[in-house]
Amino acid sequence: MATYYTDAKVALHLDRLEALRAGDVFAPVHVRLKPTNICDHGCSYCAYRANRANNLNLDGGMEVHDRIAPEKMAELVEDFISMGVEAVTFSGGGEPLL
Numbered sequence: 171m172a173t174y175y176t177d178a179k180v181a182l183h184l185d186r187l188e189a190l191r192a193g194d195v196f197a198p199v200h201v202r203l204k205p206t207n208i209c210d211h212g213c214s215y216c217a218y219r220a221n222r223a224n225n226l227n228l229d230g231g232m233e234v235h236d237r238i239a240p241e242k243m244a245e246l247v248e249d250f251i252s253m254g255v256e257a258v259t260f261s262g263g264g265e266p267l268l
């Protein structure tokens with residue numbers, strides 16, 4: 171079976187390590203973007219919406235209806251492309267497909 175993950179992944183980005191050492195500013199390899207806090211699920215393990223009794227709740231100060239406007243999302247994606255970002259993970263806060 172092929173191995174897709176490795177602890178040595180950083181070795182694939184030696185150019186960025188060199189840039190970091192030189193104090194250069196460069197684009198991240200990977201960006202994690204949370205498009206919205208809106209969610210129509212109710213996962214029991216959700217750290218953002220779980221019952222406060224489980225001590226996992228992270229929603230203090232989080233506005234559950236917040237979202238990044240579609241125009242801004244398009245702008246961000248264009249920026250990531252032009253910067254050379256190689257991967258984007260869309261996650262929550264909320265359900266990113268909403």
Ligand code: SF4
Pocket residue numbers: 209210211212213215216217218219262263264265
């Ligand atoms: S934010 Fe994610 S984990 Fe939380 S309820 Fe929604 S889908 Fe489930």
